[in-house]
Amino acid sequence: MFIAEVSKKYEITADTLRYYERIGLIPTVRRNESGIRDYSEEDCNWVQFIKCMRGAGLSIESLVEYVTLFQKGESTLEARKLxxxxxxxELLKRINEMNDVLERLNYKIKNYETNTINIK
Structure with a gap:
């Protein structure tokens, strides 16, 4: 699958895919005889994983560390798990914070609906 197809499938720009590869977030993608990136199913699995983790708020640095550890093999299983x-x-902390915000928003909306507006 070429970069334009991967970009469309995962809704990530081609520039972002090249950047992810350059910094080691995605292992080096094989190129065809014309030098064009040809993403394998495994490459696409990495793209999907990275997109999911970034969507959850994981930092680029953490993900680079994870991919680097992964590439070193089984000796890094415990480090990857940790x-x-x-x-x-950290994600659970952010979820709890967002739930607090959601409760506040619901409270405010309910006040508007019952015409008992409270600015706090």
Whole structure:
């Protein structure tokens, strides 16, 4: 699959895909005889994983570390697991913060609906 197809499928710009590859977020993509990137199913799985993790708020730095560890093999299993556990803790914290904001918004909307507006 060529970069334009991957870009469209995952709704990521071609520039972003090239950037992710350049910084090591996506392992180097094989190129065909014309030098054009030809994404394999495994490459696409990495794109999907990175997009999911970025959508959840994981930093580029954490993901680069994870991919680097992954490429070093089984000896890094525990380190990868610990990295993901730490990221999960941070995600849960953000989810709780967003739930607090959601409750506040719901409260404000209810006030508007009942005409008992309170600015706090």
């Amino acid at each position: 990295l993901l556990i730490e990221e999960r803790k």
